Amino acid sequence: MKASVGKNEVNKASQKGKIAIFGVTHIPGSAERLMLLAEALNESGFLLLYESTLYSTLLQQGYALEEALQFTGDAPSDVIFAVSFGGDGTFLSSLHRLSDPSTPLLPINSGNLGFLTELTPSQAIEQVQCLKKGKYTIQKRALISLYKEGTLLGNAFNEIAIERDETGTLISVDAWINGDFLAKYRGNGLLIATPSGSTAYSLSLNGPIVDPRSEVLILTPIAPHTLTLRPMVIPNNVEITLKVESRAANFAVAIDGKTMLFSTKQPLTIKLSDNTINILKLSERSFADVVRSKLLWGETVHPIK
Template sequence: MKIALFGKTFADELFYYFQQLVEILDRHNVQVTIHQPFYEFVRDRIRFGREPQTFAAHHELPGNADFMFSIGGDGTMLDAITLIRDSGIPLMGINLGRMGFLSSISKDEINQAVTSLLKGEYTLDKRSMLCVETPEHLFGEINYALNELTVNKKDTGSMILVHVYIDNILLNSYWADGLIIATPTGSTAYSLSCNGPIITPDSENFVITPIATHNLTVRPVVIPDKSVIRLKVEGRMSQYLVGLDSRSAIIDSSTEIVIRKETFSINLVQRLNDNFFTTIRQKLMWGRDVRN
């Protein structure tokens, strides 16, 4: 079996857990390939049983990895999908961060989770994504998001006005600090913090959530993900900020943004006893009540 490792920097006390992961893979004779920048970060602090291969770009992964492990938090996983793209390589997140909705394997569960994976005791959770189209091709080939697209004002000045069209029908013109278009996966991220609903991963929906809207009667809207969303932004400023998961770009007010469902999905590795409802109960601490 071949497993790719992707990560960023982390605190010194977490090297112990990464060393544990490396030793487990070595004991099971797993061939490891590691993202080159991440390898440069860990190479002087980690003992590898045999020297790992390295990769630097998306095109070096297909055929060289059966799985990818993301070492870090949810932000690290969002960066990992920019390497996986449409390859279909399953992704498992090992959480060295805090919340970890996506990277659901805690650092204390590494041994158990990896052993289960190597035994074939897992399922694949297909997560839909959104695709963004702009005349300027703002995000190049990586014009998709697992969590959300956001439109924000570029500074702390006045609100912006975002006109939203669903299949060429006007939904609303939002006076707000910004707007979020979230996938079901992203419904537990930025959208949730703006009072958006929690959507189960297989719901086949998008969520449109305003950020600090000026009109108190405006609420998040859930639409089918087969819809095509079109955004036009106005305001006193000539430029605005567009976020696509962990990436961002500046757009002019003349730019029209089109959002639709991406043609491919991301495969997240899920242990047999795990499910979405268990995750949100744990991460949001539901049931932590003296009456329970």
């Protein structure tokens, strides 16, 4: 969907660097923290454009936004960066709504775990001047693309999941890598994840944790019917071909959680996308530090007495 900016906003918006704001405010206190961040950004000379649903929600919560700008659909292509305020789910939905995939995206965590959204609102407010002065880094993250008969169907940041459409029915997923047959995956399906997605759905399936800088893809079986099928790490410069067989007429494909249905025996292709996502980083926190703190690696677990 193309972006649409509100009436009488073009001249006003051209005066300052524009920032698109995506977010959710259902967690207690998150709306207040978002407005504190917005105030700091405004005072630093940025012009904020709120995603229309977020704009309406904030108005309903009593915040005075009558003079604020809003947009519907995708973020305008001329924003200098976008902010995702929420959890990892908000981040995923935000990156799929960038008109220009090269637009930097700043993830801010107002939720719980947050592997992708590691920066807290208070940390972001403290570092607003770094944004103004350009004192930040851009981390490029890989995307993978799904094709059917040469037609691009979508890009995934975390994963593409090939799953059964009906519960109680197994599916078989035949997989080829660069035309070389790999295996028949019998079970609930097969997950193809990026390094960024290694801490998402794939992790819950006992897939490996992979540093996001790694140039690899992860094949993780979903509830395999045999114990011999295990997760596998492969180079990201290969082409994966998949063919599904099932007693059901259809199977499901979820691209970062967005599901579509396909007829069985319809071959699909997955390969590395030509595009990348640019994540705006305000901290020097390493991936090792994020994993250690989020998963409590090395922490002593004391029994409850």
